[in-house]
Amino acid sequence: MADLVHLERHRIARRENAGRGPVREFLAIGLGGQQYGVELTGIREILSLPPLTPVPRAPRHVLGVCSVRGQLVTVIDLRRRLRLSDDSPPRRARVLLTELDSDIVGLFVDEVRQVMRLSESEIEPAAAAMGGEVSDHVIGIARPQGQVVVLINLSTIVPR
Amino acid sequence: MRHLLIVEDSPSVRGFIRSAAEEPDSGLGDVEIAEAASGFDALRLLPRGRFDVVITDVNMPDVNGLELVSFMRRSEAHRLTPIMVISTQSASRDRERIMALGANCYLVKPFTKQQLLAELLGLIGVGRDEAHG
Amino acid sequence: MVEVSEKAREDFFSEAQEIIEVLSRNLLTIDELQRHGSSDPSLINEAFRSVHTLKGLSSLFGAPTMGGLAHHLEDVLDDLRLGRVDFDNTVLDLLFRAVELFTKVLAIEKAGGVQPTAAVDELIDQIRRMGATPGPSADDQVNYELDPGILSVLTEYEEHRLRSNIEGGLRLFKLRVRFELATIDRALEEIKEQARKLGEIITYLPTGESGGIETIELDLLMASGHDLGTLVGALGGDNVIIEEVPRRRAGGVSVAPRPMARTAEHHPTGQAPDLVPFEATLAMPNEQLASLRSVSQTVRVDIRKLDHLMNIVGELAIVRGAIARMAERLHNDGHRQVGTELMRLHRNFDRRLEEMQDGIIEVRMVPLGQVFDRLARVVRQISHDVGKDIRLVITGAETEIDKLIVEELSDPLMHMIRNSIDHGIESASERDAVGKPLTGTIALNAFQKGNHVMLEVEDDGRGVDEKAVLERAVRLGKVSPDEVDQLTRAEILNLIFLPGVSTRDSVDDLSGRGVGMDIVKTNISKLGGVIDVHSEFGIGTKTTITLPITLAIVSALMFRVAGNTFAIPLASVSEAIAFDSAGVRQVDGRDVISLRGTTLPICRLDELLGIERSAPHPNRSFAVVASLGTRRLGLVVDQLLGQQDIVIKPLGKLLRDVRGFAGATELGDQHVGMVLDAASLIDEVLVSSDIGLRSGKAGHG
Secondary structure: OOOHHHHHHHHHHHHHOOOOOOEEEEEEEEEOOEEEEEEHHHEEEEEEOOOOEOOOOOOOOEEEEEEEOOEEEEEEEHHHHOOOOOOOOHHHOEEEEEEEOOEEEEEEEOEEEEEEEEEHHHOEOOOHHHOOHHHHHEEEEEOHHHOOEEEEOHHHHOOO | OEEEEEEOOOHHHHHHHHHHHHOOOOOOOOEEEEEEOOHHHHHHHHHHOOOOEEEEEOOOOOOOHHHHHHHHHHOOOOOOOOEEEEEOOOOHHHHHHHHHHOOOEEEEOOOOHHHHHHHHHHHHHHHHHHHHO | OOOOOHHHHHHHHHHHHHHHHHHHHHHHHHHHHHHOOOOOHHHHHHHHHHHHHHHHHHHHOOOHHHHHHHHHHHHHHHHHHOOOOOOOHHHHHHHHHHHHHHHHHHHHHHHOOOOOHHHHHHHHHHHHHHOOOOOOOOOOOOOEOOOHHHHHOOOHHHHHHHHHHHHOOOEEEEEEEEEEHHHHHHHHHHHHHHHHHHEEEEEEEEOOOOOOOOEEEEEEEEEEOOOHHHHHHHHOEOOEEEEEEOEOOOOOOOOOOOOOOOOOOOOOOOOOOOOOOHHHOOHHHHHHHHHHHHHHHOOOOOHHHHHHHHHHHHHHHHHHHHHHHHHHHHHHOOOHHHHHHHHHHHHHHHHHHHHHHHHHHHHHEEEOHHHHHHHHHHHHHHHHHHOOOEEEEEEOOOOEEEHHHHHHHHHHHHHHHHHHHHHHOOOHHHHHHOOOOOOEEEEEEEEEEOOEEEEEEEEOOOOOOHHHHHHHHHHOOOOOHHHHHHOOHHHHHHHHHOOOOOOOOOOOOOOOOOOOHHHHHHHHHHOOOEEEEEEEOOOEEEEEEEEEOOOOEEEEEEEEEOOEEEEEEHHHEEEEEEEEHHHOEEEOOEEEEEEOOEEEEEEEHHHHHOOOOOOOOOOEEEEEEEEEOOEEEEEEEOEEEEEEEEEOEOOOHHHOOOOOEEEEEEEEOOEEEEEEOHHHHHHHHOOHHHHHHHOOOOOOO
16 A cells, blocks of 8 residues: 555656756655654555554564564554654554565654655755764754755664 | 577576576567476477577586487477577587587577577577578 | 576575585485495586586676686586596595585675685685596597497586496497387386496487377487396386497407596506496485486475465465354354355365365475485584594484474574584593493484474483583572472473573583573474473483474464453463452462362463553453463463464564564454464463472462
8 A cells, every 4th residue: 555645746856856966765754743754765665554463572662563465564663763752643644664684664653745855965964962862863964945854764773 | 479498407597598588678579488407308398399499508417418409400390490509618629519410509608698699689590591591 | 796687696596505405415425325435426426517507507697706616616526527536535525615615605695795705715725636637538439339429419427427337348238218208207217217226327319210299219328237138128118129239349449448547546557447336336325316306396486475375375264264153143143044055165165275275384394304414514514523423313304394494493403413412422532431332323313293293313422410400500590409309300301491501601511512402492482392301311312302393374272361362372272261360369479270179370461461451350260271291371361262273473573582472463354463472471480489389289378
């Protein structure tokens, strides 16, 4: 159940942005009221919330497990992982599927916004004074259309 | 539609040749590929119909590539079928031997997909002309 | 890597893997034969072909390290098969090391890491030194009345075999055989079987004559020490014409056998080269050969595809259950005829589904021999390293078990064998002193028993020192001093499975270089198996592993706790009971109830697992009695849901530290239920201090 609307917008943006040099594509997501971005190449699929079964004794950031076309997927809560507040409108929440060492892992996010195409020059290095759990996983900061988006590193944020 | 027969006991090499021949811009057009894992399998498949080209390895157990080429050249149905031989032996003596038996083309491993396709295209042209010549 | 598709790469890796395994098995057989003083040239040729193919593949798919190693190995194997170099222990050792290195290099190639080029170069150096000094090229005239047409189609190897046989004074025969193409495989196997007992088939030549499109005629060129009469008797038939190929008489070159070039150490000049009269070849390698050949008859399947099929079967099983319930409802609601009809269809469906399930399970099964071969190499290596003479006896290698289980077995088995070699088997002098044979024996035995596969690892070493184990356990606090007398021998031996009791981090001489048996046990229970150990001090140790044949589908008991559905494999359940909360007493700080006169410790699952509950505990509760050996534990649940066949899926890497679960299963409609690991929960809840409970003492109140 991929989110087709967003991918369509992405295709349009692509045509508009041709000719800016090497660009990286990020998926803009909402977590705890803030905007974050994750590298699009790491995301295999975007799902609406499937039925989740809690796993007793699992670490706190594990929301549970679910079944996607017969495969067992562990879903972690990116907000808890980043120690952000976790009350949100469940209506727009999504699970991003990403691959980790041949396991499929799901990342729970409050909402998915759009695909951003950013050239290297548009990614600012993270200020040292970012503080909190977040700073360990930050690739940089982008400011598309005046908004502030913190770009986080998928490969470090998913605990191994 | 071109009909290819690949005679080779290694599944990876068969897969390699197949993927080269099936590539959309190979120049071969539509292909239908039969695979034989041994000389015996080839003997079973050959009577079934015409092939535009037979690609065979040399060193196979029991019925080896040399024997297969010799057999094909003695049979009415495959006297003229283009044969490409792939081999690990680069010595000219081996090449001469098998060309003397009637193979049309001799390719030494390792080869790239491009080299394979280039030779194949050359051969399939040959077959056509002979039929009309 | 070269530009190839993902699929092509996968094909390459899996073929390379297979080739290395076949090569390894071959070398083991050659080794075995060597020890008995014989050899089989076809095996050596097989080994050469394996490496030759590997070389070709490596170059085609762009794996230069592997290709380079294969290239040099091929040279030495070529020398060996052409008789230019003799097979001895140094050569064999080199070949085994090469196989080990190949395995490593292939794994690195797959993972994309940095190749150990230094190690490879070193080995190549040693291989080069092993090669033969180039001797006079064998350009002899072959003085048989052979059609030059035949000679022109022989490969170099076939020519060599021909010459060897001729020089050995064997006769040459031509068997003209007509085959039906439809049955040629089987017919060929039969002829090969028969012919092998009498001689060597050098090559197969299609004659080009045939009776029609469905038959083919082949000339088999064969060398044999027997005469025409014997051959006709054994191999003759309606479709077989045998004639001897006569020698060329006067005018031809002399037939005196010429010794082939050899390395300096082996030089029986003037003698005929070492040829093996084929009657002396052991039966065993021929069987091995048959099994190697049958590889081409099999279909290579990605285990994930089989997992997928199993999933579908699991889901169909859920549908089947729903159909049964519906049929019953229809029946009771007054639609008796429709209900009965549906019930009948359901039974049919049920039967077929079970057949399909069995069929898929069968496809997933592979022989244990796969893992045993690897172990045989390891034994050879390690015994050499520690300087002990050890032989490995394997029985039951053809016993089959689920492919996924086999993958997980090699590590635990490796640990156990290391323990036996390092710590179990004594040094030669110690063995001599107690009158044991100087060669230590490790026996690996596998057999099927009902729904399980039993694996036994037995050694004739020094056995487990119970006193030392007990001492260690007490020191580590696993056993309290006053319990020491109450422990039975079996219980003492099982202490080695507690963490720390059998690991190497101790100064005393108990553990030597052993690897933790607790890890082995954990790995085995993850597979749904149990491990047991028997030992006699001074005589030996035997470890028995019991494994389910397949991980795939199990019967389970479903139940609910605090709003969630769970499953527990029926194999671990002895019964399910209902009880009153009034009947719960306290013994040694633990909740227990009376069950038919015995005391059963119970444990609330929601508390154990840390699940929050909204409603208070009811007065009347249910308990699932989980059992492991003699230990039982009642798991208190809210509601029992009945039995169901489930497919247990392993939890992913992120959850590997979560204890107490065997996995999760689909419940239908995309919902998932956690599956309990009874053994792990019992271990967790019942520690050794519960020993007092088992002796049946009633509560102290």
